Each structure stands twice: as C-alpha cells, then as structure tokens.
Amino acid sequence: xxxxxxxxxxxxxxIEELNIGLTNAQVCKKHGISSSTLSTFKKQLAVINxxxxxxxxxxxxxxxxxxxxxxxxxxxxxxxLELDMLQDLLKKKKYLK
Numbered sequence: 001x002x003x004x005x006x007x008x009x010x011x012x013x014x015i016e017e018l019n020i021g022l023t024n025a026q027v028c029k030k031h032g033i034s035s036s037t038l039s040t041f042k043k044q045l046a047v048i049n050x051x052x053x054x055x056x057x058x059x060x061x062x063x064x065x066x067x068x069x070x071x072x073x074x075x076x077x078x079x080x081l082e083l084d085m086l087q088d089l090l091k092k093k094k095y096l097k
Contacts, residue, residue: 011041018042
C-alpha cells in the first residue's frame with residue numbers, strides 16, 4: 001500500500017475541523033488517517049504559523065532581494081541547461097566518453 005501525500009490545504013482543512021469541535025477520532029476516521037498523522041499535521045502547521053505571522057508584510061528591500069534571487073536562479077538554470085547541451089554535443093562527437 002502506497003503512502004498518501006496530503007497538500008497543505010488538506011492539512012489545514014483537517015485542523016480546522018478540529019477547531020470547530022470535531023474530536024480527533026472523528027477527523028481521523030473521516031479522512032482515513034491515524035491519530036499520530038493528525039498530530040504531525042498539527043505540529044507542522046504550528047511551525048508554519050510561528051514562522052510567518054498573518055500581519056507580516058515584506059518590505060520593499062525584501063521584495064527586491066526576492067526578485068533578484070528569482071532572476072539569478074533563472075540565469076543559473078539557463079547556464080546549467082546550456083552546459084548539459086554542450087556536453088551532449090561533445091559526447092556525440094566522441095570528444096567526451
């Protein structure tokens with residue numbers, strides 16, 4: 001039997017069901033999970049909530065840095081793709097083995 005991966009929205013939905021008054025057993029039975037899995041979801045969401053408060057807004061400097069970071073990652077990806085293409089070409093020409 002393969003493991004099921006739950007999305008963040010599904011995990012939040014399960015925790016919200018707990019907050020509206022359902023018991024752990026009811027939520028676990030409804031979604032077919034164990035109580036330890038539900039506890040793990042609660043811990044994960046507590047960490048997410050602790051690291052990103054709802055009223056947090058990124059400053060202009062943080063946004064600029066994030067934009068620059070995204071552009072640099074794109075450039076790096078393009079260079080890696082170019083390098084792979086050149087290596088494949090050299091292998092076809094039998095310069096590399």
